[in-house]
Amino acid sequence: MGKIYIIDVTNRDGVQTARLGLSKLAKTMINMYLNEMGVYQSEFGFPTTKHESNYLKANLELQEMGVLQPIRLNGWIRATVEDVDRAFALVPGLKDLSLSISTSSQMINGKFQGSKCEDDILNMATEAIEAAKAHGAETIGVNAEDASRTDADFLLKFTTEAKEHGAQRVRYCDTLGYDNPFTIYDSCKRLAQEVGIDIELHCHGDLGMAVANSIAGAMGVIDGGQNAFINTTINGIGERAGNADLVAVVLGLKKSKGLAGKYKFGVPIRLSKAWKISKYASYTFNVPIPINQPGVGANAFAHSSGIHADGVLKDPENYELYDFKELGRGEPELVETGREICSGEYSGISGFGHIMGKMAIEFDSREVAEEVLELARYANVLAQQPLVADELYFVAKYPDITRKLLTLTPLA
Numbered sequence: 001m002g003k004i005y006i007i008d009v010t011n012r013d014g015v016q017t018a019r020l021g022l023s024k025l026a027k028t029m030i031n032m033y034l035n036e037m038g039v040y041q042s043e044f045g046f047p048t049t050k051h052e053s054n055y056l057k058a059n060l061e062l063q064e065m066g067v068l069q070p071i072r073l074n075g076w077i078r079a080t081v082e083d084v085d086r087a088f089a090l091v092p093g094l095k096d097l098s099l100s101i102s103t104s105s106q107m108i109n110g111k112f113q114g115s116k117c118e119d120d121i122l123n124m125a126t127e128a129i130e131a132a133k134a135h136g137a138e139t140i141g142v143n144a145e146d147a148s149r150t151d152a153d154f155l156l157k158f159t160t161e162a163k164e165h166g167a168q169r170v171r172y173c174d175t176l177g178y179d180n181p182f183t184i185y186d187s188c189k190r191l192a193q194e195v196g197i198d199i200e201l202h203c204h205g206d207l208g209m210a211v212a213n214s215i216a217g218a219m220g221v222i223d224g225g226q227n228a229f230i231n232t233t234i235n236g237i238g239e240r241a242g243n244a245d246l247v248a249v250v251l252g253l254k255k256s257k258g259l260a261g262k263y264k265f266g267v268p269i270r271l272s273k274a275w276k277i278s279k280y281a282s283y284t285f286n287v288p289i290p291i292n293q294p295g296v297g298a299n300a301f302a303h304s305s306g307i308h309a310d311g312v313l314k315d316p317e318n319y320e321l322y323d324f325k326e327l328g329r330g331e332p333e334l335v336e337t338g339r340e341i342c343s344g345e346y347s348g349i350s351g352f353g354h355i356m357g358k359m360a361i362e363f364d365s366r367e368v369a370e371e372v373l374e375l376a377r378y379a380n381v382l383a384q385q386p387l388v389a390d391e392l393y394f395v396a397k398y399p400d401i402t403r404k405l406l407t408l409t410p411l412a
């Protein structure tokens with residue numbers, strides 16, 4: 001029986017969202033947290049975009065060092081030979097790739113304006129797969145953009161060709177959130193059954209069904225005899241109405257009626273990291289967690305009405321499906337209410353020493369402390385908000401990696 005794997009795309013779909021973005025240090029922290037949580041893979045960025053190069057290479061270096069292990073890191077590019085060549089020229093150590101191309105007639109006609117037909121799409125995709133293999137890619141996922149509005153027979157043909165040319169997975173993209181749980185179950189089961197390839201689910205929330213569709217699609221893939229890879233983002237941040245929320249997807253698979261224990265994760269997910277990763281993403285994106293967010297919202301375990309409060313006090317299971325401790329909630333959090341020394345782009349050694357001392361970080365010498373302070377200042381320039389303790393730890397622990405993350409050289 002197939003298993004379920006999570007591929008988080010916060011560092012790709014999340015950061016391409018209108019009005020939102022992350023510093024390269026924040027993207028790195030997200031990869032670290034996803035790894036801690038047991039997420040199988042992070043779609044960590046755009047290898048053909050020049051300002052990503054140093055960040056992508058530094059994160060592959062962290063992987064080599066064993067820091068970002070066992071998580072896999074895949075780059076997202078368009079399915080063209082030019083993009084594949086450019087990706088490997090800019091980021092030579094890439095191992096995992098997502099190659100994306102539109103497959104619906106709406107997009108083929110609407111984007112290419114008559115200059116491409118379905119056969120051209122098949123050729124572009126298969127040539128890109130061959131090029132990625134020639135560059136030594138270990139895993140290749142081919143993304144069928146707008147799969148849910150794609151003619152079913154063409155999608156089958158596209159998936160078959162992708163498999164025959166050596167792709168490991170095909171990503172079924174419900175790019176516009178058009179599917180419902182019943183349609184996506186059927187479509188994905190058919191692809192899995194008839195082509196015999198692992199399928200990724202990439203769902204958006206335009207109709208409010210991203211999480212349900214991801215889970216139903218994954219059930220279809222597994223019932224069709226293959227492994228399912230669900231694309232998520234932290235707090236559901238993504239294009240327009242967002243993507244399938246990481247924590248809600250995990251909760252759904254672990255807790256929903258009839259699902260618990262039936263569909264299994266290929267890698268154990270540590271739900272206990274949910275609180276930490278959601279809080280960090282909220283802080284670093286500067287987007288509050290909705291009060292009613294599953295699992296991590298302020299009201300997810302709050303009760304006030306008489307009947308509910310009485311019921312939950314007698315037995316929490318009366319009104320709670322799962323315990324807050326499972327998500328890593330319930331620990332007291334220190335919130336400074338008086339004087340506070342924050343890190344900033346103009347921090348000095350005295351204030352910095354105070355912050356690091358509070359975090360029990362000691363430096364070998366004043367020179368080392370000053371070097372880390374300098375890096376923290378640069379990190380603050382890019383973040384434009386005080387660094388959190390984990391970020392300062394990271395900077396202090398991996399100064400060489402941090403230097404690479406902070407190096408942006410548009411004039412070179």
Ligand SMILES: [Zn+2]
Pocket residue numbers: 013175202204238239243
């Ligand atoms: Zn998307």
